[in-house]
Amino acid sequence: MIISRLNELFKKTYNNLGIQIEPKIIASNREDLCDYQCDDAFKLAKDMHMSPIDIGNKIIEDLQKNSEYDKIIEDAEVYTPGFINIKISKELINDALNKMNIPHFGLKADSPKKIFFDYGGPNMAKPLHVGHSRSPIIGEAIKRMYAYLGNEVISDIHLGDTGLQIGQVLYAIQRDNVGIDNITLSYLDKVYPEISGLCKTDAEVKAKCEDLTFRLQKGEEELERYFEAISKISVGEIKRIYDYLDIHFDTWEGEHSALKYVDKVENLLKDKGLLKESEGALIVDVANDEDKKPMPPLLFKKSNGACIYATTDLASIEQRVEDFDPEHFIYLADLRQALHFEQVFRTVKLSNLTNASFEFCGFGTVNGPDGKPFKTRAGDTPKLWDLLQEIKANFVALKAENSQMEQSDLDKIVTGILKFADLQNFREKDYIFDIDKFSKVVGKTGPYIMYTYLRINKVIEENLITKLDHTITNDSDRRLRIKILQLKDIFDSAIKHNAPDIIANYLYNLCVLSNAFYENNRLNEASEETKTQWVSLLNISNRIILDLSNILGLQMPSKM
RNA sequence: GUGCUAGUAGCUCAGUUGGAAGAGCAUCGCCCUUCUAAGGCGAGGGUCGGGGGUUCGAACCCCUCCUGGCACACCA
Numbered sequence: 261m262i263i264s265r266l267n268e269l270f271k272k273t274y275n276n277l278g279i280q281i282e283p284k285i286i287a288s289n290r291e292d293l294c295d296y297q298c299d300d301a302f303k304l305a306k307d308m309h310m311s312p313i314d315i316g317n318k319i320i321e322d323l324q325k326n327s328e329y330d331k332i333i334e335d336a337e338v339y340t341p342g343f344i345n346i347k348i349s350k351e352l353i354n355d356a357l358n359k360m361n362i363p364h365f366g367l368k369a370d371s372p373k374k375i376f377f378d379y380g381g382p383n384m385a386k387p388l389h390v391g392h393s394r395s396p397i398i399g400e401a402i403k404r405m406y407a408y409l410g411n412e413v414i415s416d417i418h419l420g421d422t423g424l425q426i427g428q429v430l431y432a433i434q435r436d437n438v439g440i441d442n443i444t445l446s447y448l449d450k451v452y453p454e455i456s457g458l459c460k461t462d463a464e465v466k467a468k469c470e471d472l473t474f475r476l477q478k479g480e481e482e483l484e485r486y487f488e489a490i491s492k493i494s495v496g497e498i499k500r501i502y503d504y505l506d507i508h509f510d511t512w513e514g515e516h517s518a519l520k521y522v523d524k525v526e527n528l529l530k531d532k533g534l535l536k537e538s539e540g541a542l543i544v545d546v547a548n549d550e551d552k553k554p555m556p557p558l559l560f561k562k563s564n565g566a567c568i569y570a571t572t573d574l575a576s577i578e579q580r581v582e583d584f585d586p587e588h589f590i591y592l593a594d595l596r597q598a599l600h601f602e603q604v605f606r607t608v609k610l611s612n613l614t615n616a617s618f619e620f621c622g623f624g625t626v627n628g629p630d631g632k633p634f635k636t637r638a639g640d641t642p643k644l645w646d647l648l649q650e651i652k653a654n655f656v657a658l659k660a661e662n663s664q665m666e667q668s669d670l671d672k673i674v675t676g677i678l679k680f681a682d683l684q685n686f687r688e689k690d691y692i693f694d695i696d697k698f699s700k701v702v703g704k705t706g707p708y709i710m711y712t713y714l715r716i717n718k719v720i721e722e723n724l725i726t727k728l729d730h731t732i733t734n735d736s737d738r739r740l741r742i743k744i745l746q747l748k749d750i751f752d753s754a755i756k757h758n759a760p761d762i763i764a765n766y767l768y769n770l771c772v773l774s775n776a777f778y779e780n781n782r783l784n785e786a787s788e789e790t791k792t793q794w795v796s797l798l799n800i801s802n803r804i805i806l807d808l809s810n811i812l813g814l815q816m817p818s819k820m
Numbered sequence: 821g822u823g824c825u826a827g828u829a830g831c832u833c834a835g836u837u838g839g840a841a842g843a844g845c846a847u848c849g850c851c852c853u854u855c856u857a858a859g860g861c862g863a864g865g866g867u868c869g870g871g872g873g874u875u876c877g878a879a880c881c882c883c884u885c886c887u888g889g890c891a892c893a894c895c896a
Contacts, residue, residue, distance in 0.1 A: 289835095289842095299839050302876060306876070341840090423895070424895065425896085541894055553822080554822060558893085559893040563894060564894080599824090600891095627889090684844090685834085686836095688825085690889070697845090700844085700845075703843085703858095705858085708859090712859085716855095765843085768843085772843095775860070779861085783855060
């Protein structure tokens with residue numbers, strides 16, 4: 261809004277001066293010098309045969325002739341070698357802030373959609389390890405971003421419950437002759453890595469596991485009963501941890517529940533003439549003439565007729581279309597699966613399974629401090645639950661008061677530490693897992709955000725929003741106001757890139773400025789009139805902090 | 821081999837449509853008789869992997885080389 265006002269003003273000047281280009285005003289990258297900047301003088305230098313500094317001065321000179329100038333701009337200067345630095349007027353700042361005093365600060369999707377999210381994707385019968393935190397944390401944040409704008413969002417966990425790991429567990433159960441009522445979580449935890457390791461060395465065992473997987477897919481009754489039992493235990497554990505993390509799904513479907521849609525999809529592909537046989541397997545050729553890179557075919561069914569990844573993903577789409585008919589799909593998965601999803605999306609398009617649009621949101625892999633897949637000292641992957649317990653123990657040990665905290669507050673802080681540590685990084689980056697990183701509570705961390713919110717919340721009266729007048733007290737005051745005004749641009753950018761890290765970093769910066777304001781402007785020493793203004797301002801910023809925290813999945817503790 | 825991706829402060833990383841090199845941690849100062857010091861203020865620390873090119877201007881775009889990571893049909 262500010263930028264469009266400035267653009268308008270500059271456009272008139274450009275017309276006056278015969279400058280052809282559209283003015284480009286951007287948020288300042290030198291916030292110590294100005295609020296907004298314009299770098300057009302550089303582009304114009306060649307055509308106008310003038311130095312950028314002279315052009316800048318000429319632009320400013322003409323701007324000042326405009327009757328609107330004083331209403332919009334407090335000060336504009338040319339800096340070497342030709343940046344036009346703009347400080348906007350107090351009136352413009354405060355009017356814009358007053359206009360933000362509406363629900364969700366006026367953030368709203370132009371045309372709200374029904375969007376389906378697929379994230380989480382934990383494998384059944386395998387314990388959740390630390391790498392499994394990324395998909396639900398990032399996915400939940402992106403979902404909440406879209407929901408905040410008024411889109412209808414639906415999320416599915418998409419359990420990995422039909423792959424070889426189930427066959428492996430079934431194999432162990434048969435081998436050990438475990439009764440259906442005697443299956444326990446600790447048994448599953450113990451047996452999965454054992455058989456998984458065995459499959460790598462023993463081809464016979466692997467073949468048996470594959471056979472069990474296939475028979476389960478075909479719906480063999482006894483295996484189905486065991487599957488239900490394993491599922492109940494395993495999903496219960498996953499649910500417990502995701503609940504703890506405040507991550508929620510509308511549906512708890514998985515590959516297994518999509519199996520009944522496989523035939524329908526297969527027939528559709530057949531009818532459209534897309535299914536081909538190759539080396540005994542069924543494939544879909546998804547390459548097209550415009551491809552600049554090789555595009556291997558999608559493997560729909562294995563040569564033994566078994567379903568694989570692509571089969572169940574396509575079947576799931578059919579299931580979701582029938583159940584919800586979304587307009588858009590967003591998939592969260594490890595970047596290594598990018599090619600797979602490209603193939604699936606292309607198959608959907610070719611077969612016209614739905615007209616909905618599809619988006620793949622990849623994230624980087626979790627590695628150890630050495631940059632390689634990490635291990636604990638015992639040699640196995642650290643479990644997610646153990647990590648959470650460790651974070652909690654570290655936090656409690658930090659201060660004597662922490663052991664007096666209510667459990668619910670403690671849990672909010674613990675999950676907040678983990679979430680903010682993850683979300684502040686660009687999701688596509690590989691991720692260095694370092695336990696020290698998840699023990700930090702100072703600096704750019706979840707607790708800092710919470711501390712800031714609670715600290716400021718204590719000095720402001722809830723819901724007191726007086727219309728801001730046209731005063732700005734000092735630099736820390738001004739910087740805070742300008743930062744608040746950037747909310748919409750930041751949110752747009754975060755949505756455009758499906759990037760919660762943009763929100764996380766903005767939230768952090770807003771907190772930094774809130775703390776600076778707090779330290780520089782003492783409410784208890786201010787006049788009543790000034791205090792009302794400051795409290796109103798802090799009410800806006802703290803409500804933004806609260807909402808953005810919520811979007812990222814951070815829950816505010818009652819006190820710290 | 822084909823393709824994708826990364827290399828920025830001692831460490832972990834921002835830098836999202838080419839514009840003034842950033843943050844946190846760590847190190848070193850200063851600030852609690854003052855609304856929460858899990859805080860604030862300040863300092864040091866950089867040939868943005870190397871080399872070319874395009875541009876008034878390149879961490880960003882193009883070329884090339886070096887070093888990692890990943891994906892390339894019967895795992896998910």
